[in-house]
Amino acid sequence: MKVLMKGNEALSEAAIRAGATLYFGYPITPQNEIGEYMSRRLPMVPGGAYIQAETEVASINMVYGAVCTGRRALTSSSSPGISLMMEGISYLAGAELPAVIVSIMRGGPGLGNINPEQADYFQATKGGGHGSYRMIALAPASVQEMTDLTVLAFDLADKYRNPVMVLADGNLGQMMEPVELQDSYPSTHDHSGWALTGPKGRKGHTVTSIYLDADEMEEYVHKLYRKYDEIERQETRFEEFQTEDAEVVIVAYGIVSRVVRSAVESLRQDGIKAGMVRPITLWPYPKAPLQRLARQAKFFLACEMSMGQMVEDVMLSVNGVRPVYFYGRSGGNVPTPAEVVAAVKQRM
Amino acid sequence: MQKVFERPKSLNDRPFHYCPGCGHGIVHRMIAEALDELGLQERTVLISPVGCSVFAYWYFETDNVQAAHGRAPAVGTGLKRANPDSIVISYQGDGDLASSGTAEIIHAAARGENFTVIFINNAIYGMTGGQMAPTTLVGQATSTSPYGRDPKFAGHPIHVSEMLASLKAPRYIERTSLNNVANLTRTKRAIKKALDLQNKGEGFTFVEVLAPCPTNWGVDPGEAIDWMESTMMPEYPLGVFRDVKGAEVKS
Numbered sequence: 015m016k017v018l019m020k021g022n023e024a025l026s027e028a029a030i031r032a033g034a035t036l037y038f039g040y041p042i043t044p045q046n047e048i049g050e051y052m053s054r055r056l057p058m059v060p061g062g063a064y065i066q067a068e069t070e071v072a073s074i075n076m077v078y079g080a081v082c083t084g085r086r087a088l089t090s091s092s093s094p095g096i097s098l099m100m101e102g103i104s105y106l107a108g109a110e111l112p113a114v115i116v117s118i119m120r121g122g123p124g125l126g127n128i129n130p131e132q133a134d135y136f137q138a139t140k141g142g143g144h145g146s147y148r149m150i151a152l153a154p155a156s157v158q159e160m161t162d163l164t165v166l167a168f169d170l171a172d173k174y175r176n177p178v179m180v181l182a183d184g185n186l187g188q189m190m191e192p193v194e195l196q197d198s199y200p201s202t203h204d205h206s207g208w209a210l211t212g213p214k215g216r217k218g219h220t221v222t223s224i225y226l227d228a229d230e231m232e233e234y235v236h237k238l239y240r241k242y243d244e245i246e247r248q249e250t251r252f253e254e255f256q257t258e259d260a261e262v263v264i265v266a267y268g269i270v271s272r273v274v275r276s277a278v279e280s281l282r283q284d285g286i287k288a289g290m291v292r293p294i295t296l297w298p299y300p301k302a303p304l305q306r307l308a309r310q311a312k313f314f315l316a317c318e319m320s321m322g323q324m325v326e327d328v329m330l331s332v333n334g335v336r337p338v339y340f341y342g343r344s345g346g347n348v349p350t351p352a353e354v355v356a357a358v359k360q361r362m
Numbered sequence: 363m364q365k366v367f368e369r370p371k372s373l374n375d376r377p378f379h380y381c382p383g384c385g386h387g388i389v390h391r392m393i394a395e396a397l398d399e400l401g402l403q404e405r406t407v408l409i410s411p412v413g414c415s416v417f418a419y420w421y422f423e424t425d426n427v428q429a430a431h432g433r434a435p436a437v438g439t440g441l442k443r444a445n446p447d448s449i450v451i452s453y454q455g456d457g458d459l460a461s462s463g464t465a466e467i468i469h470a471a472a473r474g475e476n477f478t479v480i481f482i483n484n485a486i487y488g489m490t491g492g493q494m495a496p497t498t499l500v501g502q503a504t505s506t507s508p509y510g511r512d513p514k515f516a517g518h519p520i521h522v523s524e525m526l527a528s529l530k531a532p533r534y535i536e537r538t539s540l541n542n543v544a545n546l547t548r549t550k551r552a553i554k555k556a557l558d559l560q561n562k563g564e565g566f567t568f569v570e571v572l573a574p575c576p577t578n579w580g581v582d583p584g585e586a587i588d589w590m591e592s593t594m595m596p597e598y599p600l601g602v603f604r605d606v607k608g609a610e611v612k613s
Binding site: 036038063065067068069071072073075076077078079080081082083085087101102105109210211212213214215218219220221222223224 | 403404405406407409410416417419422423424425426427428429430433436437438439440441442443444445447448449465466468469473
C-alpha cells in the first residue's frame, strides 16, 4: 500500500525497518525531519535509542561505536555538518566499519543557505576525509528511492564493511510523494567474527586503523583498494533514458535528473535525439555507459545544481573522445527544463 | 609451590612499550585486576585513545576499539547504547580528553552515559613529544611553552574532575595519584568502584589519575614523583568530587 510521505521521514522509516534502530544526530536544516522522526519512533522500538549529539563530530563517532557491536545505526546531516563528520568517515573507512550517513545537501560554501544544492558531490565521492579511502555514495531521485537506496545502503555497508552515504538534496528531503515500504528489510549479514560484544568464549576482537610500519600500512591500503575494485565491479548502478539512438547525452543525478527527463522529451519533440544517463551510484561512478555512448553521441552535457563537480567524472569517463559541456545553477536555484533545452541547443 | 602473584587474566602476556617511570602500565594493570576481581572481562570493550596509550589494545584481553583523538566518549556512547550489557571503558589522556575531546567528555557526562572513563593526567602531551597540554601547570616548561606556561596568553590548567562534578548526571568522580603506595591503593579502589557502579547500571563514572611522565618532564622517575608531590598535587587536589546517584540512570 502506498502512503504519502515526506522524503526525510520516508527515509527514516525505511532505516528503522532495515533494523537501524540507533540514531545519532545534530539538528541542521533541511534534514531536521530525520532526527525529529527518529526521536518520536525509536523510544517505541525494542533496543532503539535516539541521541541528540553535542556535535556532528560526536554523532559520527557515536555511529562508529554503535556499529562496532554489529548493530545498524544511522546519522544524518546537511552540508556544514557533513564537513564536521569527515574525520569520522575516514576512521570508519580505515577501520572497515559498516555505517550509513545521510547527507541532505544545502547551499554553500560556508554557512551558505538552506536551499537545495548538489555542491557536496566532491565531498561525498572524492574523499573529504583524509587518507586513501573510498565511500559508496547513492543518489536517490524520488521519495521512493530515498527509502529503497537507504535500505540498499545498509546492505552494501554490511556486505563490504564500508561507510555508505545516501546523498540527496533539500528538495528530496522536503518533498512529499507516494511511497511503498515493506514491513521489514532483514539483514543477512553476520558480524560475529569481528564485532565488539565482549570476548566471552573467544579471543578478543580489535577494531583499529593504525599501522605504524610503512609496509604494513601499504599492505592494508592495498587490501582496502582490492575491496574498492570489487565494489566498482559489482555495485555500479545507473539508469539510461532514451539513449538508444542518442546524439546528445545529458548526465544528471538526483532531483536534477527529473528536470532533465522533461528536457529530453522536449528536445525529442523538437527532433533532437537526446538521452539521459542518471548515475545512481556516484561512487562507484558509472563510467561504462558513458564510454559506450561516446561512440555514438556528438557531445555530453552534465547538468547539476552546483558550479560543476560531477562533470569532472563525465570528462574522465568520456576521456576526450567527445566534448563535455556543463550547465548548472547554484544558490538553491533548480534548473528548469527550458534552461536545459536551451543549454543543449546552444551547443548544436 | 603456591603462586602468590600473577598476571591478571584481563592482561596479555606482552611487555608494555611505555617509558621507564610512566604511569600507563600501572593503571593498565589496575584496570585488568579490577575486571578480574569483578568478573567483567568477558563483557568488556576497552576504547584506546590517541596518545601514548593508542596501543592500549595490545595489552587487554578484552574486546578493543581505537578511537579518534578526543572522540572516545562519543564512541563509548555508541558502544554502550547499542549493547547495554557490555562494560565499556574509555581510557584517555589529558590532550585527548581535556583539549580535543572537551565537548565529548562533558556531554557524555551530562547525559550520564553508563560507562567508565579513566583519565590519565600527566600535564603534558606524551606521544607527540612533550607539548603543552590543557592541564600543564602555570610555569611548567614544555616543548611549546619553553619559558613556562604563561597564564597571560596560555591561560590556566583545566580541572576536569571539578568541572564534570558541577553536572547533575555523573554518578562518581574521583581524582587519585600514582605518587605513593597509599595512593596507588586508592587508585585501584577507585577504578574498581567505578567499574562496579557501571556494572550495576548506575551511570557515568570517572577516575582522574595524576600520573608521572619522566621522559617529557625531562627528569628521572624519582624526581618525577617529587615534582608530582611538590607541584602537581597542590594544583590538582585528590579526592571524591561526586558520589551520588545521577539525575537519570542509563542501563
